[in-house]
Every structure is written in structure tokens, then in C-alpha cells.
Amino acid sequence: MLFKIRRIFNDSKGRYGSPRVYQAFRREGVAVGENRVARIMREWCMTARVMRVYRRMTRRRDHLKALPNHRLDVGKPVAENQQWSSDVTYIKLGKTYVYLAVVLDLFSRRIISWRLEEKLNANLAKATLRQAFTSRQPEADLVFHTDRGIEYRAARTQALLNQYRVRHSMNRPGRCTDNAEVESFFKTLKGELLHATSFVSLRQLRKHIKDYIDGFYNSERLHSSLGYRTPLEFEKIN
Template sequence: MVKFTANDKLQAVNRYPNGNESLREIAKSLGTNHKAILKWIKQYEYNGKDAFIKSYTKHTQQFKLDVLNFMIENGTSLNETAAIFKILAPSTISVWRKQFETQGIDALQSKKKGRPSLKKESDQHSKQLPVEGSKEALEARIKQLEMENEYFKKVECLSSKQRKITKQDKAQVVYELRHTYPVKALVRLAGIPRSTYYDLVRRINLPDPDADLKVEVKAIYEENEGRYGYRRIRDELVDRGQKVNHKKVQRIMKELGLKCLVRMKKYKSYKGTVGKIAPNILDRHFTADAPNEKWVTDITEFKLFGQKLYLSPVLDLFNGEIITYTIGSRPTYSLVSGMLEKAFERLPENNQLLMHSDQGWHYQMKQYRHALESRGIVQSMSRKGNCYDNSVMENFFGIMKSELLYLKEFESVDHFKRELQQYINYYNTKRIKAKLKMSPVQYRTHFTLAA
């Protein structure tokens, strides 16, 4: 393996900004790979020329903890963390992390050089164990059984919400029983190293640094009735002035047991060719440069109180806003025609619009095609049996069912319709759309003001 001097690395870093050579070309000329060059560039960005000067400083336990905590809190990679703290080999941090996770905080303590003392081992052998069957042995056995009984009772009471016994639970029980039984015997019973126990106790006694953030995350989750995942909660936190890494939000949600529901399938309205099939003009180009350029529509089904309901909305691809919708107990053509009439009220005159749907029988009808032609609207249809051609509408149905239908309980069909109206208003005006970083109506308003 080729070894590079500090001067070699500095010259390679200085060659890159000129723009005449790529990372791979520089790496090839030096006989290394482009990842090495990228690592040197990162090191130079944070520490300048000093990044390439070897340091023989012995890293302390506290320094190693600071490095690991920084990487966890900020979500930085091994390479970036190594560059920031001037650690030449990123794999060194990986070793520290593995030591800490498997052996606890004591594993980060630098080991003393030389051969270990045999005094402690000889002292242990010199201790006499009680003779089997003696009074001392019987008393020791009774004490052991009392300790086990008390330990397992307390652990069961402290087990987490997921009904799993965590290391924190074990450490807390050991801490409570430390004055009654030897810590050494308790941690052996708990199956955790003493170093791990002392590290967990230290953390238990410290205030939770994320306590306020956890309250905020839970509040946002509950405000949106469990409809937000970690990405949207992160975006909401940013809107509220808190810049937090999405991985940290994901970790906090996992700790709090907060998660979204699974999406369900939609109603299929395809009945073969009963009219005229339009070409797939949209062709999965699901973006629009302005409002009312591309609309998509479809029908979905609900089953409530022993009866079915059918929803026919229309969605603007510019911002994902639901323009309007109709709902009925039967999937008749009037469901779609009523939706069109309401949608046309929102459409400016002489507006160039593309209307996309699947090949459902409603959209093949002569009345439907003429209604679009009368407003100069171009019709587009998905290919037969290809749900991905109308995936934006399918995505909305999945979100709406998981965030409304399968999340809330309804007293009647009328109650459901009222909740549906409130949900669509919430979806349009308040719910953050991850791609837009704001709600659909907010995005349209920003566009209108900027135009």
C-alpha cells in the first residue's frame, strides 16, 4: 500500500479546485482511489495544512465520548467526523463506537502499557469459598435466592411499554438494590457489565437533554392525530424555528412509540372498454409549473356501517391541492359529473388544462368527454392496468385512508362525511407536504404573490 506524505496530500487537495482534473483523475495519477482524495479535501476544509501533520496525542476517554456524541447528535458520517476532530483514520472512530456499544464507557479508557499485575488474581484464589453443605453455604444460597426473587420482581414492574426488559430497566433495579446486595453479584445476575451499569446510572441521574424536544415532537404528532411521520415532524419543527436532524426525530419517535399507519388499496372502476379510450398524454410527468395546468382524478371506496361510500376528488398536480370532491352511496356517472361541475367553477376561462384519469368506465363516457371538450380541456388516461400512471391520486387515497378512515372512529355516515370535509380542509391548508415543505394552499399563495 502506497504511503503519502503531508506534502503529497496537500498538492492533491490544491489540484482539485482548479477544475482541470476530476477526483478520479487525481486519484489515478497518485495510485489511489477517489475516496481517499475526497477524505483529504474534507480534512483540509476543517483543519487546513495541520490536518496532514501526524499527531501523537493520546486520546482521552472524554475526547472519545465527545467525538461519539457529536456524531450522534449531528448525524455526521465517519469521514466527516474524523475530518472535524483531526483524526487521520475514520475507522478509529468506528472502533471506539463498537467498544462503547459492547463494553460500555470503561472500554474507552486508555490501557496502561506493560504486563498486568497477578496480585489481584492471586488474592482472589486465596479467598476461601464456604464448604458445600455447611451453614455458611446454606446462608449464602438463601441470600442468592432472595436477591434473585427481589431482582426479577422489580424488573417486571419496570419493563418498558414494548414489554421488553431494557438495559436501562436492569441498571435501575441494580441501583435500587445496591445497598441490600453486592453490585458485583447484581450485575452478574442482570447480565450486564459493571462498566455499562455505571454508565447507565450516570445517564439516569442526568436530565434528559432532549426532554423539551420530545414534548414538542409529541405535541406535533398529537395535533395532527398521528398522521405525521418523522420527516413531516422535522419540517414542522423547522417552521417553528428548531433545526433538528431527521434521524434524531426518527429516534425520538421510536423511543416514544409514535408511528404512522399503513396505507390500504383503492377501489377499481375498470369494466373494460365501454366508450372511447384517450391516450396517456400525462405520461407520468407529475409536475406542473403553475396552478390549473394538470389535474388528476379517480374514485375510491369506503366501507362504513354495512354500506359503501364512493369519493370522487380532483387534484392539482402543481401543489397537490384537492380542488373539489363529491361523495355518494353509488359509483354512478352523476358522482363524476357533479365533481366536474364543481371543479369547473374553480377553473379560469380559456385556461389550458390537462385532465388525467385511469380507464374507469365513467371517464370513457361520451358525456364526460364532451364536458371536457366544451371547456377546451385535453383528456389523458393511464394505460390499462397500470396504477403507476396515476400514482399521485393513488398516493392521496392511501394517505387519506390511513390518516382518517383507519385512524378515527365514526358514529354514523353523516359523521364520517363531516370528518372527511374537515380532513380535506386540513390536508389543503395545514398538513405539510414533504416535497413542498409547506401545505398545498400555502405553496399556491407563495406562487401567486411571487408571480
């Protein structure tokens, strides 16, 4: 049993704790107790990679135009491309920081577009969003939820949203948990990929993020919120 547990743990590159290792066994049809898996992993010091996540701190801009949180009114999505969520986080690269923007489908938790750039501005938000529109082709009346960052309120970003007839939804003031799904992704990414790892160039970091999102997070990682299915698997069966 130890070798089977270690295989699953190593295949996840140390990203799985005991609940996901146990669920991986269930998917393989192996009968084993969850407590036994946890005990063996604890005894052999197999601990999932985690870290604390520090958000970029921005000054409150309550005097700038903001929009209501439409997610409070529409309920949970029941299909793809009904509700998307987006945000930006910073990543330390050498002695400076770079910025990662993502768009996430709230139905399947799939990352449908992302960009990594050296500057945080409206161009980053707009380019990430345009990539999502190109790949998914959503119908009108999509709810697109973000924080109150100026990069999402910029005229060029708003023009793109209007072009696709999107309802832009925003966090309530001081309520970063309104965008909890993307916050959770950033925490997972930093804990499972970036923690205790150094990158020497933007190109190298892009490659690792691409491999993580496309090769693991969307296609292999078991998500507890999806009944321990992957985002791609969840979309196929619903």
C-alpha cells in the same frame, strides 16, 4: 424536547412521522437533529397512522373507447390549473361501501373538489368535475387525467369536458401508477383519517372528510413533494 415533539405529533392527530415532525421544527426555527427526533419518537412509540389501501377492482374494458396518456407528452405543470387529476375510491360505511371522487391540481397537489356519494356512476364524476370548474375557472387546454373507468368515459362527462375545452388524458392499460398522485392522496386519507375509525352515517363521514381536506390536508399538512410546504402555501409562493 419530548414535549415539543409530542405537541407537533398530537397537533397532526398522529399523522406525522419523524420526517414531518423534523420539518415542522425547522419551520419553527428550532435546531434539532432529524435522527434525534426519530429516536425519541421511536422510544415513546409515536408512530404515524398508516394502512394498506385496496383499490376497487374493475374488469378491463379495452373494447370501450379510451384516450392516450397526454401527461407523457406535456411534462410537469409549472403553474396552477394546467393539469388536474381525478379518481374514485371506495370507503366502507357500516355493512356497505360509499364512493369518494376527488379532483387534484397536479402542480400544488391541492384537492380542489370532492364528492362523497352512495353510488358510483357518471353523475359522481361529472358533479365533482363541475365543482372544480366553478371554483378554479381554468383556461382552455387544461389536461385532465383519469383512469379508464366508465364513469369518466360516459357521454355526460365527456360533454362537460368538451364544454370547457379540456384535453382528457387516461392511464395506459394496466398502469394505475399513471395516476400516482391521486392514489397517494387516497392512501394518505385512509391512513391518516379512516384507519381504525368507524362512522355511523354518510353525513358524519362527509363532515370528517371535509375537516380533513379543508382543515388539514390542503392548509396544514407538510408535503415532501412540495419541499415540506402545504398546497395552499405552495400556490401562494409560486
